[in-house]
Amino acid sequence: MNKILIIATVVLLGVVTFAYAHSQLNQKEGTNKETISQQSNKNKIGKGVVIQMNKDLYLKNVADYRNIKEWKFKGNLPAVIDFYADWCGPCRQVAPLMKELAKEYEGKITIYKVNTDEEKELATAIGIESLPTIMFIPMKGDPQVIVGSADKATFKKAIDQVLLAKPAR
Known part of the structure; x- marks a missing residue:
């Protein structure tokens, strides 16, 4: 009976040690993946791809939503x-x-996407209430919003007029 108890204890300690080591490795890999993801997103800005955005990227590249006194866009290109x-x-x-x-619009604008289920704090802080919500952010001036789905022509018109200041056709 004592042998069984000792063997069970050794096995249990082995499992706990393995689980702990595995969780530490996953945490380290997660941090590395986040750093790589942030670096790769930085390299994608204006490069003709849609960039997955989280709260930290929004605070860095768009605006500080915690400062409700004044809107100040931080980007280098107009954004959607x-x-x-x-x-x-x-x-x-x-x-x-x-x-x-x-x-x-490669090289002229940057397009981001935010999963509101994963970024609830960001979506709530910005006031997103309906989906999809498309925000158009010019270099100067306040953002404009389209709530709901629209066709490509509508989005192009908003990009041209709001972001690139081209006159209406």
Whole structure:
């Protein structure tokens, strides 16, 4: 009986040690992945791709939503932010349009997307209440918003007029 108890204790200690070591490794890998992700996002700005945005990237590249006194855009290019959720049908219709627009306006604007289920604090702070919500952020002036799905022509018109200051056709 004592042998069984000793063997069970050794096995249990081995399992606990393995689980702890594995969790520490995962935490370290997660930190490395986050750093790599942040670096790769930095290299993608204005490069014709849609960039997945989190709260930290928003604070760094867009604005400090904690400062409600004054809007100050931090970006180097005008931006579009697509606030979406994976379960949202209209959001899924907008996603491929954003990818096309990112390619078409490469070097002129940056397009981001924010998963509101994963970034609840950010979405709440900005006041996102309906999905999809598309925010157009010019270099100067206040952001403009389209709530709900729209076609590519509508998004292009908003980009041209709000972000690139081209006259209406």
